[in-house]
Amino acid sequence: MYREAKVLLRPKFLPKPKPDPCMFIQKGFSLQRFNTFGIDASAEEFITVEDEDQVAEALAYSLNKPLFILGGGSNILLTGDLPGITILVRLHGISLVYEDDTYHYVRAAAGEIWHDFVLYCISRGYAGVENLSLIPGSVGAGPMQNIGAYGVELEQVFVSLDAIHVHTLEKRTFEARECEFGYRSSIFKTREKGNWLITSVLFRLRKTPEFNISYGAIQEELDKACITDLSIKAVSDAVISIRRSKLPDPDMIGNAGSFFKNPVIPAERFEELKKAYPSIPSYAADGGIKLAAGWLIEQAGWKGKTLGKYGVHTRQALVLVNYGGAKGTDIWQLSEDIRTDILRKFGVELEREVNIFP
Ligand code: FAD
Ligand code: NAP
Numbered sequence: 001m002y003r004e005a006k007v008l009l010r011p012k013f014l015p016k017p018k019p020d021p022c023m024f025i026q027k028g029f030s031l032q033r034f035n036t037f038g039i040d041a042s043a044e045e046f047i048t049v050e051d052e053d054q055v056a057e058a059l060a061y062s063l064n065k066p067l068f069i070l071g072g073g074s075n076i077l078l079t080g081d082l083p084g085i086t087i088l089v090r091l092h093g094i095s096l097v098y099e100d101d102t103y104h105y106v107r108a109a110a111g112e113i114w115h116d117f118v119l120y121c122i123s124r125g126y127a128g129v130e131n132l133s134l135i136p137g138s139v140g141a142g143p144m145q146n147i148g149a150y151g152v153e154l155e156q157v158f159v160s161l162d163a164i165h166v167h168t169l170e171k172r173t174f175e176a177r178e179c180e181f182g183y184r185s186s187i188f189k190t191r192e193k194g195n196w197l198i199t200s201v202l203f204r205l206r207k208t209p210e211f212n213i214s215y216g217a218i219q220e221e222l223d224k225a226c227i228t229d230l231s232i233k234a235v236s237d238a239v240i241s242i243r244r245s246k247l248p249d250p251d252m253i254g255n256a257g258s259f260f261k262n263p264v265i266p267a268e269r270f271e272e273l274k275k276a277y278p279s280i281p282s283y284a285a286d287g288g289i290k291l292a293a294g295w296l297i298e299q300a301g302w303k304g305k306t307l308g309k310y311g312v313h314t315r316q317a318l319v320l321v322n323y324g325g326a327k328g329t330d331i332w333q334l335s336e337d338i339r340t341d342i343l344r345k346f347g348v349e350l351e352r353e354v355n356i357f358p
Pocket of ligand 2: 148151256258262
């Protein structure tokens with residue numbers, strides 16, 4: 001059984017504020033600063049929620065209207081204005097709730113910035129999320145696509161999440177096995193898409209780190225920094241440094257990270273491709289062989305391609321970019337052209353990772 005933590009860093013059961021009798025609804029609200037692509041689209045009605053009472057109130061108001069749930073806007077492409085209600089999730093609070101001999105159990109509210117949560121863990125020596133440093137967005141969106149980077153996925157530190165059904169207002173706790181986590185996927189991105197508003201996530205962080213530094217350039221980066229005494233802070237710093245050198249900063253160039261998922265194909269199909277493209281990168285994956293979508297897109301000549309206000313990033317072919325003033329439909333069409341080309345050239349179907357709204 002779990003031992004209660006001696007010190008609760010931020011008390012979880014503070015008295016809740018009374019619901020605001022006149023919920024603040026902004027009409028025709030510009031979402032340009034609320035999506036990292038920087039697309040100029042607006043929400044018909046926009047509501048910010050900061051506690052669970054406000055969530056319930058906003059959901060009750062949204063019944064029978066189109067509803068969009070927004071976190072940091074770093075994994076969405078807006079192809080037009082959003083009809084109905086857009087709820088911006090800004091629930092805050094991170095607290096150590098209990099511990100046992102092996103783990104610290106930490107609950108983070110959905111509106112916390114993911115990287116702030118990572119820094120919270122690193123500053124206290126809680127291990128497990130260091131490879132997930134600097135992923136943009138909110139804690140609540142993390143389980144949506146089981147965020148992952150450098151060989152670690154959220155599900156490895158996940159215990160459960162609390163959510164509210166957007167139609168029935170039922171409150172429910174989802175354990176890990178109920179979330180159907182997969183590669184950049186969960187039940188919330190598949191058959192329950194749009195049905196639940198996640199309010200908080202409970203994580204399990206190791207007291208003794210189990211380092212995972214074999215992936216990508218982490219070891220190289222640690223060597224460069226002359227790190228001999230490995231720590232979760234050193235791994236986090238290495239990941240941050242690699243990401244800053246490779247990925248476009250959304251504050252400078254609009255983007256939503258990897259636009260496509262890496263495709264997983266059957267082993268027999270891979271053998272055929274390997275004959276035609278002997279240098280094709282590949283990785284063993286559940287149910288087949290994972291290809292690097294970025295490599296396919298680069299081979300097809302799309303890397304660095306610019307179509308006026310938008311294009312494919314110069315250093316990372318998996319990232320589509322808005323240089324300023326592009327429409328969501330421009331970027332969607334570019335993604336469609338890339339998909340068609342990759343299918344024609346390699347016979348491989350690319351699936352979008354980014355969520356398309358409306
Ligand atoms: P949003 O974009 O606001 O929303 C994404 C989806 O989640 C939407 O469908 C939305 O409706 C839903 N949603 C949001 N909050 C909630 C909630 N509380 N309850 C229910 N549904 C909700 N992703 C990775 O996995 N690994 C990476 O390494 C990575 N790197 C990135 C690098 C860059 C530069 C960028 C721009 C993006 C990157 N991403 C990466 C994608 C993105 O950061 C993650 O998917 C992140 O979890 C999205 O969080 P968000 O709060 O911005 O979600
Ligand atoms: P990279 O290191 O150049 O590798 C290219 C691709 O090969 C990655 O997509 C990665 O798959 C795969 N890969 C590399 N080494 C692997 C290994 N040892 N085992 C299995 N697969 C391996 O990738 P990058 O573009 O610089 O990104 C680094 C990490 O950050 C990756 O994990 C990537 O997913 C993540 N990232 C994600 C986003 C996003 O928006 N989702 C954006 C930027 C970076 P995986 O993608 O499956 O890891």
